Amino acid sequence: MKKANQNHLSLLNTQEKELSDLKDLLSTTKREFEDLQSQLQKDLKNIGSQVEEMSTAAVQYLKVAEETGRNIRVFCRIRHTFCAEARNVIDFIGEVGSLVISDPLKSKKDGRKVFLFNRVFGPSATQDDVFNDTQPLIRSVMDGYNVCIFAYGQTGSGKTYTLALEFSVLPKFNFHISSVAYGTSGPSGGSTKDLGINYLALNDLFEISNQRKDIISYEIKFKCCTNDNGLSLPDASLLTVKSTSDVLNLMKYGEVNRVVCSTAINNRSSRSHSVLTAHVHGKDAYGNILRSCLHLVDLAGSERVDKSEVTGDRLKEAQHINESLSCLGDVNTALAQKNSHIPYRNSKLTLLLQDSLGGHAKTLMFAHVSPEEDSFGETISTLKFARRVSTVELGAARLNKESSEIENLKKALTNKEARSTPSYNIKEPKSPFGKQRATIERTPPCLRRLRIENGSSTMKSEKAMYVEDRRGPKTPTQTRVRRLISEGKDNSQIKLSADVSKSLRVSTVSAQKYSQFQDAEQFGNLSNGSSMMEIYHSKAPRSPTSYSVQKQALKTDCRTKIPRLLLPNTPEPKVQARNDIQNGMQSVLSTEPRTANGKGFQIRKSLRTTIGKLISGSEKSMNLQNTIEVKSPVTRDINDLKSPVVAHAKAARRESLSGVQTADRSCRSSLGGKPIESSTPTSNNRNAKTPPPVHPSTRATKRWL
Numbered sequence: 001m002k003k004a005n006q007n008h009l010s011l012l013n014t015q016e017k018e019l020s021d022l023k024d025l026l027s028t029t030k031r032e033f034e035d036l037q038s039q040l041q042k043d044l045k046n047i048g049s050q051v052e053e054m055s056t057a058a059v060q061y062l063k064v065a066e067e068t069g070r071n072i073r074v075f076c077r078i079r080h081t082f083c084a085e086a087r088n089v090i091d092f093i094g095e096v097g098s099l100v101i102s103d104p105l106k107s108k109k110d111g112r113k114v115f116l117f118n119r120v121f122g123p124s125a126t127q128d129d130v131f132n133d134t135q136p137l138i139r140s141v142m143d144g145y146n147v148c149i150f151a152y153g154q155t156g157s158g159k160t161y162t163l164a165l166e167f168s169v170l171p172k173f174n175f176h177i178s179s180v181a182y183g184t185s186g187p188s189g190g191s192t193k194d195l196g197i198n199y200l201a202l203n204d205l206f207e208i209s210n211q212r213k214d215i216i217s218y219e220i221k222f223k224c225c226t227n228d229n230g231l232s233l234p235d236a237s238l239l240t241v242k243s244t245s246d247v248l249n250l251m252k253y254g255e256v257n258r259v260v261c262s263t264a265i266n267n268r269s270s271r272s273h274s275v276l277t278a279h280v281h282g283k284d285a286y287g288n289i290l291r292s293c294l295h296l297v298d299l300a301g302s303e304r305v306d307k308s309e310v311t312g313d314r315l316k317e318a319q320h321i322n323e324s325l326s327c328l329g330d331v332n333t334a335l336a337q338k339n340s341h342i343p344y345r346n347s348k349l350t351l352l353l354q355d356s357l358g359g360h361a362k363t364l365m366f367a368h369v370s371p372e373e374d375s376f377g378e379t380i381s382t383l384k385f386a387r388r389v390s391t392v393e394l395g396a397a398r399l400n401k402e403s404s405e406i407e408n409l410k411k412a413l414t415n416k417e418a419r420s421t422p423s424y425n426i427k428e429p430k431s432p433f434g435k436q437r438a439t440i441e442r443t444p445p446c447l448r449r450l451r452i453e454n455g456s457s458t459m460k461s462e463k464a465m466y467v468e469d470r471r472g473p474k475t476p477t478q479t480r481v482r483r484l485i486s487e488g489k490d491n492s493q494i495k496l497s498a499d500v501s502k503s504l505r506v507s508t509v510s511a512q513k514y515s516q517f518q519d520a521e522q523f524g525n526l527s528n529g530s531s532m533m534e535i536y537h538s539k540a541p542r543s544p545t546s547y548s549v550q551k552q553a554l555k556t557d558c559r560t561k562i563p564r565l566l567l568p569n570t571p572e573p574k575v576q577a578r579n580d581i582q583n584g585m586q587s588v589l590s591t592e593p594r595t596a597n598g599k600g601f602q603i604r605k606s607l608r609t610t611i612g613k614l615i616s617g618s619e620k621s622m623n624l625q626n627t628i629e630v631k632s633p634v635t636r637d638i639n640d641l642k643s644p645v646v647a648h649a650k651a652a653r654r655e656s657l658s659g660v661q662t663a664d665r666s667c668r669s670s671l672g673g674k675p676i677e678s679s680t681p682t683s684n685n686r687n688a689k690t691p692p693p694v695h696p697s698t699r700a701t702k703r704w705l
């Protein structure tokens with residue numbers, strides 16, 4: 001019994017010892033754990049300060065780049081998390097533009113990524129904080145720089161909130177994204193502190209405009225989706241505005257075109273890109289001019305299609321959005337790699353932003369990210385996209401300012417251009433009839449043939465025409481001379497025909513050059529065709545009113561092309577022509593596109609003037625007798641052209657020139673229109689040089705233009 005007790009006691013002692021050993025081990029482990037923990041905290045602190053150090057250096061580099069105007073600036077904005085329980089993947093937001101994000105599926109050590117931008121705004125940043133850093137850019141618009149601000153990020157990340165122009169008070173519309181839409185809305189509900197960059201920027205523009213009004217007078221216009229290179233979208237219009245509230249009123253119409261709909265992520269998601277463009281035009285007392293524009297672009301959400309869980313039309317829409325954003329990515333990659341070819345033309349979006357992404361503009365990108373764990377994939381992709389954008393080197397931002405001296409030089413050059421055009425040599429009044437002849441408008445001879453020739457030649461580009469002009473053997477004139485010779489025409493006819501053709505060609509080439517000046521002078525684009533009109537009219541003595549009306553009317557249609565203008569083939573009554581001018585004025589006021597009739601009239605009129613003068617010159621040089629009745633320029637008006645007396649005289653002159661009897665004087669449009677009075681065409685009148693006269697009884701309805 002005693003022995004058994006002793007054994008039991010020694011076992012207890014052993015266990016007690018083991019227990020105390022375990023206690024020691026536990027306390028050692030605990031100590032070690034505490035040491036490790038404190039070490040880890042120290043390490044984390046070190047990492048934080050290292051990241052901060054790195055980012056300070058990097059941001060300094062970015063600032064230098066920014067000051068030299070080379071890089072696209074990138075601001076990152078992180079919105080607050082919508083779900084309190086959701087894990088936040090943003091680990092660290094540095095003060096100087098750094099951001100640490102961790103992958104929720106990896107360990108802290110492996111899953112961390114650091115990004116550096118020009119600025120990072122955390123969830124607590126206010127709209128004013130964001131605007132304070134953006135304001136210098138807005139101000140430089142008023143100094144003559146082009147500026148583009150665009151917001152990128154997945155749906156619901158806060159793009160529209162940042163750019164908010166106003167609170168959403170408008171109904172929601174659905175649409176299919178096929179083009180860039182006009183308008184930017186803001187957060188629903190909210191207060192003035194929620195108003196974003198667009199609103200604050202516009203306020204700033206108008207404020208600066210008022211502050212500087214004694215020194216420089218500004219005109220601010222808003223345009224829907226077009227740039228100076230001529231990318232125009234349907235229904236785009238340019239309207240002058242005086243205040244932010246004017247813009248807001250405009251937006252109410254624009255908003256109709258912007259569609260929002262509910263997706264799995266954002267219940268008020270913008271399903272289109274939205275572009276708001278302000279055009280600024282300033283002129284000081286010395287005549288110096290500055291022009292600039294501000295693009296404010298709220299891109300549609302960049303999330304993967306499956307993420308928004310949309311179907312049907314919304315799915316197509318999302319695919320379109322992704323396509324244009326992927327084109328934007330391609331452009332940025334090409335720019336960052338300094339490729340020789342930048343694929344701007346792959347989407348309307350990149351075409352629209354071409355000047356801002358690769359030109360001499362100042363560009364700012366807002367990269368928007370959502371902090372929630374389930375948005376990690378989109379967040380990383382947005383941050384990578386933004387990082388690539390931040391490496392794009394822009395050319396140094398360029399000031400769009402023209403001194404009055406440059407303007408004067410341009411005008412002088414334009415005048416010189418006009419003087420050097422050969423068709424004006426015939427204005428020199430060397431014979432007693434010279435002056436009168438130069439001012440008389442005549443029905444152009446051989447116009448039907450001219451029309452055909454010009455129709456074909458102007459189908460080519462003007463550059464091609466210019467090249468052709470320099471290549472002797474291929475000029476249309478010479479081709480035509482050869483054809484006339486082969487048709488057995490006499491020398492006088494051939495020379496006259498060659499003169500007319502040459503004049504038309506030279507005028508077209510001059511117009512091309514002239515239009516380059518026009519491009520620099522105007523917001524809208526002028527086609528070469530309309531420039532040609534201006535060249536013609538600048539040479540002819542005209543009333544200033546009619547000239548400006550025509551000039552303005554022509555500006556309104558940038559699709560005008562020379563071939564189309566030379567082709568109108570039905571005679572138009574005078575009343576209609578007047579209406580055209582009125583329509584032109586109307587269209588200038590209403591900014592509606594011009595109708596073809598008005599342009600046809602202008603072109604015919606200018607052609608008539610020029611070719612009429614050419615005939616006078618040619619006749620003069622050929623010493624030909626003509627029987628035309630010369631009327632006083634004072635009494636002359638457009639009706640003279642329709643006078644049967646004059647028309648008969650013209651026909652007689654034509655016959656004397658061509659030696660062709662025009663027995664059948666049917667009513668054919670001088671520009672090649674079909675006969676309007678039934679008459680059998682003969683082989684003779686097919687070659688007629690001038691249109692036959694109109695019988696007085698038909699004058700009211702059938703006129704030569």
Ligand SMILES: Nc1ncnc2c1ncn2[C@@H]1O[C@H](COP(=O)(O)OP(=O)(O)OP(=O)(O)O)[C@@H](O)[C@H]1O
Pocket residue numbers: 078079080123153154155156157158159160161162187188266268269270271299300301302368
């Ligand atoms: N910084 C912020 N502070 C307060 N609310 C915010 C902030 N950012 C976003 N929100 C809110 O988050 C919601 C989604 O934001 P918003 O509509 O701007 O996203 P979005 O990126 O424009 O989305 P989508 O591409 O679908 O149009 C809105 O209700 C908005 O008010």
